[in-house]
Amino acid sequence: MRHTLAQKILQGRTSETITQDGQIVRCKVSLVLANDITAPLAIKSFNKMDADTVFDKDKIALVCDHFTPNKDIDSAEQVKVVREFAKAHNITHYYEGGDCGVEHALLPEIGLVGPGDVVVGADSHTCTYGGLGAFATGMGSTDIAAAMVLGETWFKVPPTIRVVLNGKLPQYVGGKDIILEVIGQLGVSGALYKALEFAGPVVSELSIEQRLCMANMAIEAGGKAGLFPVDAKTLAYAKAAGRTGDVEMVADEGAHYERELVIDCSTLTPRVACPHLPDNVKPVDEVTGVRIDQSIIGSCTNGRIEDMREAAAVLKGRKVAKHVRCIVLPATPSIWKQALKEGLLEIFMDSGCIVGPPTCGPCLGGHMGILAAGERSIATTNRNFKGRMGSLESEVYLSNPAVAAASAIAGEIIHPGKL
Amino acid sequence: MYKGRAHKVGAHIDTDAIIPARFLVTTDTEVLGSNCMEGLEAGWVKRVKKGDIMVAGENFGCGSSREHAPLAIIGAGIPVVVAHSYARIFYRNGFNMGLILLEIGDDVKKIEDGDDLEVDVIKGVIKNITSGDVIKTSPVPPFMQEILDKGGLVNYVKDRKKA
Known part of the structure; x- marks a missing residue:
């Protein structure tokens, strides 16, 4: 089968053979993420599962970024729950102090997410990492607790909408404007249960930061993931973030797309x-x-x-x-x-x-x-x-x-x- | 079998409408329930009696991944949501939390706010007692039924650990 990016990445992390969209597959996860709002619920579920240990203390990221520096007593109590869990389970990647940033900006920067990874996070903007060619998607806290225990989760292989970016970007127009235009055209439920895959000559012109910004908002069209191919720019970014072993990745020639959306970027103004x-x-x-x-x-x-x-x-x-x-x-x-x-x-x-x-x-x-x-x-x-x-x-x-x-x-x- | 009054909300009801972020400083279902739909209309939840049914348009639960959203609905005393369609993360969360979610597409137009409904989840049939309409729902996908059969995701994981 000729694979879209979504199919290709999922195939790399499952023992089952992906033959069609809509298929349910169990995948190993590369990283599991939760924040100060969603981790307390995940921890509650984790405890109800009678789990003693996490699947891998190095593959869980707990980032207290939403209400921090703690805005009130209740949010301080929530962070305390997360901190104590992180201590008890010796979680390597726990952040709340001077090393903490907004999760989806922080994790790519420190190389915790990258090309070919399958990432699940209890935060809807987990799809950001698609900018680096990772299949990353948001889930609820209990799904995240399950992934923390098992090191795997299930996915329905999503159909893909291919977004072809043609032309040249005018001044003051960037990734944000392109993705707003895409969301405007698709509507907030236009990509429900689907992946967006970005293609076309503009892609190689976009910086990794612009790609992350665009993948970030795939969810605003209902999308499960927003995916970019892995090219030389991605590899340079991943290497600078301290990663090794990443390789280029593009969708297979002739892969099946549910729909194609073509955007002429030359005609865009800020959106x-x-x-x-x-x-x-x-x-x-x-x-x-x-x-x-x-x-x-x-x-x-x-x-x-x-x-x-x-x-x-x-x-x-x-x-x-x-x-x-x-x-x-x-x-x-x-x-x-x-x-x-x-x-x-x-x-x-x-x-x-x-x-x-x-x-x-x-x-x-x-x-x-x-x-x-x-x-x-x-x-x-x-x-x-x-x-x-x-x-x-x-x-x-x-x-x-x-x-x-x-x-x-x-x-x-x-x-x-x-x- | 569930019987209750329909509380109808519109299309694209987002999780900030279901439970605004300022209430996410707790994981307590009752407390979350007391603020259910506070981002749609202040004091919305006061109209709900235990066992009532939420009826919604397209893409219900879009936005954030907060599991607090299905929890707030459960906490408000609403065991079942009937909608045109659901946002992906919310749908998965609902099942994991044990909130029953039925998808009926355009048939949602056959339910008005305040109608009395009778929902048979096993048969997938919704009776609108007020209007007399009978609506059939799509069956629950088999892979989700497996999780429901085990009594939710928490038990499913407990089982998997033993295996």
């Missing part, structure tokens, strides 16, 4: 997802002038160093509008440090931004930038569901870092080229 679903996507020029109260630059979608550079390039020498809070949250300690070295943090602070620690924080209405009724935020995050960032009467618009930075300066949504 904005308007309230209250990620598929309510419009060109930025159609929402110009929408007043904002807050701008969030960070998250597992756009909190990486290239995103920091993109925002800083727009903010340099300019001031954030008087009534706007512009909050910059570099997603990991090493991104923070690199941004410091490059002088980006100084640019942010000179322009009136608040620079905070790595945390998921405001993206899910946790802390560090919650909205009041009637307030509106532009954000480089991934979801704009009703009430996601605070009050049920607040609104979130999703964009790339340059648009979020430009909008912070203008006090209203604007194309960065029109400042």
Whole structure:
């Protein structure tokens, strides 16, 4: 059988022969992930399973990134549960302190996930690692507990939608804009139970960071995974992250795809997802002038160093509008440090931004930038569901870092080229 | 057999609507249940009587992987959800938690908010007592039935460990 990327990666981790989409296969997992919100439930299930030990203490990552630094007593209690479990089971990859970052930015950076891996995480944005050619998908806490015990899980082999990216990316248009366009075209349930596989000449032009950003949002179209081929850029990234033994990987010529979606990237302008679903996507020029109260630059979608550079390039020498809070949250300690070295943090602070620690924080209405009724935020995050960032009467618009930075300066949504 | 009043919600109801993230500081089913659907409408759960049935449109449970979402529904006293369709992670979570999820596609239009329903899970039949409509559901996929037969994923894993 000629394999799509999804089929190929799963085949590498199962003893069964994959012959068709929809087939149920049991796969060995390369890494199991949970965070400070989902791990406590997973631990509860783990204990109910009468499990004494985890399958492999080196293949479990517990990253306390959502409500940390602990925002209140209840979240501190939850992290305590995770910490004590990590200690009891001698979990190698436990993070909550100065080495902790937003999970989906942190794990690729330290080489814990990479090409050909099968990764399950109790977090829906686990699909991020598809940017590196890993089959990675989100599950609930009990599925994760099962994987922590057994070292394996079951998957239904997903049909694949092939997304062909043609043309050349214009200025101020990047991975975020492409994926928003894809979600806009597919709809929030357009890829339900399916994998997205990215192909076409633009793929090799995209940096690994842009690929991670795009794979991250596959779930916003309902997707199970968002997959990129493994090329020289991926291998260079994986090697720099300390991995060895990774090899290039592409889908087989003639593999079966359920559908093909072709995007001419040359015609794209920056995209904005308007309230209250990620598929309510419009060109930025159609929402110009929408007043904002807050701008969030960070998250597992756009909190990486290239995103920091993109925002800083727009903010340099300019001031954030008087009534706007512009909050910059570099997603990991090493991104923070690199941004410091490059002088980006100084640019942010000179322009009136608040620079905070790595945390998921405001993206899910946790802390560090919650909205009041009637307030509106532009954000480089991934979801704009009703009430996601605070009050049920607040609104979130999703964009790339340059648009979020430009909008912070203008006090209203604007194309960065029109400042 | 389940009997209860239908509480109808729309399409693409996300997990932030089912249980907003600010309530995710506990794993207690009852506490989560007391805030069920708080992200859709403040005080929504007050209308629910134990045994009532949630009826939803397309892609129910989209968004995050939080297992707190099916737990909040169970905690609210709702044993069964009937929907046009479900988001993938939510569907898997529901089964793992023992929340019964039935998928009926466009037939969901045959149920109005407040209708009295009778659900036979084994036969896969939903009777709308208010309107008289009878709706047949798709059977549970065999691989998920295996997990249900073992009494959920926790027991399934216990069994596998022994093997």
